[in-house]
Amino acid sequence: xxxxxxxxxxxxxxxxxxxxxxxxxxxxxxxxxxxxxxxxxxxxxxxxxxxxxxxxxxxxxxxxxxxxxxxxxxxxxxxxxxxxxxxxxxxxxxxxxxxxxxxxxxxxxxxxxxxx
Amino acid sequence: xxxxxxxxxxxxxxxxxxxxxxxxxxxxxxxxxxxxxxxxxxxxxxxxxxxxxxxxxxxxxxxxxxxxxxxxxxxxxxxxxxxxxxxxxxxxxxxxxxxxxxxxxxxxxxxxxxxx
Numbered sequence: 001x002x003x004x005x006x007x008x009x010x011x012x013x014x015x016x017x018x019x020x021x022x023x024x025x026x027x028x029x030x031x032x033x034x035x036x037x038x039x040x041x042x043x044x045x046x047x048x049x050x051x052x053x054x055x056x057x058x059x060x061x062x063x064x065x066x067x068x069x070x071x072x073x074x075x076x077x078x079x080x081x082x083x084x085x086x087x088x089x090x091x092x093x094x095x096x097x098x099x100x101x102x103x104x105x106x107x108x109x110x111x112x113x114x115x116x
Numbered sequence: 117x118x119x120x121x122x123x124x125x126x127x128x129x130x131x132x133x134x135x136x137x138x139x140x141x142x143x144x145x146x147x148x149x150x151x152x153x154x155x156x157x158x159x160x161x162x163x164x165x166x167x168x169x170x171x172x173x174x175x176x177x178x179x180x181x182x183x184x185x186x187x188x189x190x191x192x193x194x195x196x197x198x199x200x201x202x203x204x205x206x207x208x209x210x211x212x213x214x215x216x217x218x219x220x221x222x223x224x225x226x227x228x229x230x231x232x
């Protein structure tokens with residue numbers, strides 16, 4: 001079974017600071033990788049996803065993530081955060097092949113607070 | 117296009133009572149998923165429907181949980197009898213169909229269940 005580890009529980013940044021949220025997964029096979037975000041009072045929405053191809057993925061609102069297969073990592077980055085990026089961020093993975101490959105396995109989430 | 121909707125948004129019940137949660141997926145989506153987030157923990161998969169059929173219910177905690185998807189449209193998740201540890205946020209998600217592994221799952225706002 002796969003698992004996902006998000007390194008930071010709560011990150012506090014000032015506006016314009018750069019952001020990097022860590023995500024590591026454990027699974028030896030082919031995976032799809034996702035970052036979801038939940039803004040206060042809203043539902044989970046997809047920020048970006050990696051299925052195959054270019055390991056540097058660009059998502060909405062200026063976010064990007066890089067898949068490094070050798071490190072089993074899929075870190076989320078943004079060069080300059082805004083107050084509106086305050087939210088909880090979830091890394092998720094699903095694994096190819098066999099029963100249950102469509103299940104998303106989530107990390108515990110990282111709360112980001114951006115101070116104006 | 118309407119997103120995934122869930123009802124109710126909140127539910128407070130006493131231990132031993134029954135609660136039924138409802139999910140309406142995006143119109144035309146064959147795949148429907150239920151997930152749960154217990155406070156402080158990660159979001160965990162409960163089960164997956166393809167149309168009206170249960171494809172995988174490996175994440176269901178025990179036989180107090182019953183999910184149905186009559187006619188392949190909306191789904192209900194019944195907890196009977198509810199226990200304290202059932203408290204959490206129950207998310208529903210849907211995806212279009214074809215190959216669930218390479219599709220994006222769209223999430224609803226969740227139902228917050230509190231069992232007292």
